[in-house]
Amino acid sequence: xxxxxxxxxxPLLSVRGLCKRYADFALxxxxxxxxxxxxxxxxxxxxxxxxxxxxxxxxxxHADAGSIELxxxxxxxxxxxAVTQSHERMGVVFDTLPFMQDATATDIGKxxxxxxxxxDGGTYMRLLHxxxxxxxxxVHELSRGMGxxxxxxxxxxxxxxLLMLDxxxxxxxxxxRNTVLDTLAxxxxxxxxxxxxxxxxxxxxxxxDYIVCIDAGHVVFAVEKSQIxxxxxxxxCRAKDVETVASSGFYKSSALRTLAMPMETMxxxxxxxxxxxxxxxxxxxxxxxxxxINLMLEGSAx
Amino acid sequence: MRMMVRSDFxxxxxxxxxxxxxxxxxxxxxxxxIGSWIVGITVCAVALPFSMMMSLLAADETNxxxxxxxxxxxxxxxxxxxxxxxxxLLGLLxxxxxxxxxxxxxxxxxAMDMAGQDGAGAFQMPAxxxxxxxxxxxxxxxxxxxxGLAIMLPFVVKMGFTRAIRYVPVIFMVVIMMGWSALEESxxxxxxxxxxxxxxxxxxxxxxxxxxxxxxxxxxxSVRLYRTRxx
Numbered sequence: 001x002x003x004x005x006x007x008x009x010x011p012l013l014s015v016r017g018l019c020k021r022y023a024d025f026a027l028x029x030x031x032x033x034x035x036x037x038x039x040x041x042x043x044x045x046x047x048x049x050x051x052x053x054x055x056x057x058x059x060x061x062h063a064d065a066g067s068i069e070l071x072x073x074x075x076x077x078x079x080x081x082a083v084t085q086s087h088e089r090m091g092v093v094f095d096t097l098p099f100m101q102d103a104t105a106t107d108i109g110k111x112x113x114x115x116x117x118x119x120d121g122g123t124y125m126r127l128l129h130x131x132x133x134x135x136x137x138x139v140h141e142l143s144r145g146m147g148x149x150x151x152x153x154x155x156x157x158x159x160x161x162l163l164m165l166d167x168x169x170x171x172x173x174x175x176x177r178n179t180v181l182d183t184l185a186x187x188x189x190x191x192x193x194x195x196x197x198x199x200x201x202x203x204x205x206x207x208x209d210y211i212v213c214i215d216a217g218h219v220v221f222a223v224e225k226s227q228i229x230x231x232x233x234x235x236x237c238r239a240k241d242v243e244t245v246a247s248s249g250f251y252k253s254s255a256l257r258t259l260a261m262p263m264e265t266m267x268x269x270x271x272x273x274x275x276x277x278x279x280x281x282x283x284x285x286x287x288x289x290x291x292x293i294n295l296m297l298e299g300s301a302x
Numbered sequence: 303m304r305m306m307v308r309s310d311f312x313x314x315x316x317x318x319x320x321x322x323x324x325x326x327x328x329x330x331x332x333x334x335x336i337g338s339w340i341v342g343i344t345v346c347a348v349a350l351p352f353s354m355m356m357s358l359l360a361a362d363e364t365n366x367x368x369x370x371x372x373x374x375x376x377x378x379x380x381x382x383x384x385x386x387x388x389x390x391l392l393g394l395l396x397x398x399x400x401x402x403x404x405x406x407x408x409x410x411x412x413a414m415d416m417a418g419q420d421g422a423g424a425f426q427m428p429a430x431x432x433x434x435x436x437x438x439x440x441x442x443x444x445x446x447x448x449x450g451l452a453i454m455l456p457f458v459v460k461m462g463f464t465r466a467i468r469y470v471p472v473i474f475m476v477v478i479m480m481g482w483s484a485l486e487e488s489x490x491x492x493x494x495x496x497x498x499x500x501x502x503x504x505x506x507x508x509x510x511x512x513x514x515x516x517x518x519x520x521x522x523x524s525v526r527l528y529r530t531r532x533x
Contacts, residue, residue, distance in 0.1 A: 080377035
């Protein structure tokens, strides 16, 4: 587990050494933590293991090794009561609308009122109104974006402590995306948490407190978002600049990531202010999440 | 449990009435074609739960509903038991349709002056209101449906509808052929005695009770199988 999370007391979700093997893919000793009061963004290319990880946490797939603790209690799929209690406190959004095709938003509200003890019909109606969702339209009549908003409304209407959101803003127009992101951010308290996967990195830059990147079943990095967006930097180097940095001895080996481009070499540096002081002749700018992920996954160690 | 049954019937909301009416019409048509009022009840009691079960299982696999359902505070046991309860209710609804088919065939036969008794007339009518016969036919028809469902459902629960549907017809064929072969090799007088044994209400009730136990055992097996299924 990443050092900065090691001291987190009573995390809502704690995944340790999770392994899940399929014929052509394996999740290999994955560690992840969602502390109370935090939003964790999970990123990675398609097929990297994000959905498998989510499935294991949701009890849809059984881990081969490792442990999953939800709300301080180790998840065991053989304990029906424990799983049910955990799910009572979780709000889930899938990347496609999973409800029955003929059901309306009103039907789904009644159904979920049967399922969740803490179902809040007032909040649900308020969110349907806020998201401009028609109550009487069947699911198959809703656009993809409307379907995602309906799922978000459901996930937020039973006072969940942990939200597990798989691409919750996929298919939303920019205005709707803003509304959904604002609503999700407003739902957070010191005792709630969120694990969110998204390929729209600007959403994660806006929402997340931590970023975890998975590639080929391994965790590539797990850091606070501020370390990426506020502190890290991308230096734009010529060939001789790269040699200067490499031979300076200022950085330990493998502390920097490089990616050769046609006109320059991009260098990912952990602290752009320290870099600028040390190498004032090399232009360095703040790192976007996109650029950071790109260099971590596609780049090589200097 | 209530949520599970409610969601199942919500899935069927638009197709259930249409399918029930269609099954009733088919039951009446078959009964009229064969010339026996009994057949319509059996057709409906077996056809409706099977056809609606197919719809339910297809809905499960549409857009990941069955996966999402497992993220709700429902245990896997509740999902399976609720599904068995829904299908049993559909069996009862099939019986209601069967009685509807019975009434339709009787009315049509009377209106067309085709009704007769003891071999007279194209359509064999019961003498008076056949309460005991209706109960026997209903109990045996529902028992047949429950046993068929009890065989099929564990495969579906373990493999999912799409995969199970490839194997279940083969399994049914094997069971039927084995049964047929056993009948041919057995002393047919025994079979004939067994059929005669089934003509009383308590005996039919006993068969129905036995089928219900098989259905319950199938449910228990499915609970165990579903516990290890992955999505």
